[in-house]
Amino acid sequence: MSDAPTWYDLLDVPRDATGDEVRAAWKAHIADLEPGDRRFDALNRAAKVLLDPDARATYDASLPAEDVDGPADEDSVLAPVTSSGPRTVPTWLLAGLGILAAGLVAAVVWMWTPAAAGGDGSAARDAQVAAERAVVPVLSYDYEHLDADQQAATALMTGSYKSEYDKLFAVIEDNAPQTQTKVTAEVIASGIVRAADDRVQVLVFVDRPTTNKLSAEPTVYKDQVTLSMQLVDGDWLVDDLVTSPVQG
Template sequence: MTPSWYDVLGVDPDASTDEVRAAWRAAIADLDPADRRFRSLNQAAEVLLDPERRAAYDATLEPDADADADTDTDAADGGTAAPVTARVPSGPRPPRSPRVVPGWSLVVAGVLAVALAALTVLALVSPAASGEADAEEAREVAVRAIVPVLSYDYRSMDESAAAASTYMTSAFKTRDYDPLFAVLQENVAETETVVEAEVVDSGVVRTGEDRVEVLLFVDQPTTNVRFTEPQTYQNRVVVTMVKDGEDWLIDKLVTTGAGPAAGE
């Protein structure tokens, strides 16, 4: 029997969202992002933590009417009904919306996240040196920080940069954020791009001494001169949070996957 996404996370098909989230966070804790299980666990969470996609996925696990009819006939004839195997679909994940996003829009709308990923390297640190309280505090700050860091509005770029800068180390700001944001400023007046990041879920990946890596599922509803209705891009982002005095700040950022939502 091929395992379902429920099997991957070790939860029952009727598990609540909180139970799914808890199982996902526990499973990825201290798991190397290069481990093949890391990707499978995140894929399972992306489906099961989204009500629409979970409902569509659950429908694929239910036997169809023809299978039921065949089973009833076999039983009536004294035969033994074959078990129904729950399978993980190999095709594209269920769509969130019917809108279509052309490929060029990703370059404009996702340039900040993708370019930051190109210039930074994910730093893996030794596990379990920080306490659970510190790790949870770092995760909460990462959730708040990633919104301004991956958002901007062509009408108020200085304000967008100022809001993001409060959540960064000076090294990250100078080395990565400022040069890339300058590129954005040269183009947004023409494209009229507005990006509003939204965190779907998050979990601690790895902890170290005054360092915590946090994985975030981030949606980026985006509008521009051609598309006045928001087009949603989806990112999996890993941020390295470091302790600076009493504050947790972003020191590195990398996207592990970026693109328009399936079906958009």
């Protein structure tokens, strides 16, 4: 057995596990954990890497063959896995403003289990689909058409969250044209966190390729984003949105 357990060990899945198998193992492992448990963060990071095909391929290439098997010591897998690609410093500022514009702060989340979720399962799935659809325009913007980007995002929000978003988006409008920043959100995976009759929390893994006039080559920021979806007149709208960046 290797001295260094892997993300596969932590989730107790084989190296050739499918995305569905990884996702199922992740949900099963975090079902009984409190958000403050150190294993909770490690399990989320493991799932983030293994559910992202590019990150997983890079990670797999770094593993020696003997690390395939053997049980994991969960506390020893807390360090995040990083890619070997270059980092571009100048893009962080506007990317950070993009987070602010979406009303994001670091947060802990309560993970969904079948026993804990309330409400109708079909409705919760509808909210999950709506969250995946909404997170892209909410977290994306292009300095060349900010007005259109803002309208596309706010059309998917409740009135209360729209008011917050509009105030914070003003920061983007002041800065993005000068730095020529573009942020494009891409959904990697999602899962239901908590469900009620008219309110559902959805966890979405998101990549955000970001460019500006100093960096034409995208820098990819990776986030865990929790959207609170509210049912309003038959439509699931974003009523709140928080994120926990994947450190790397």
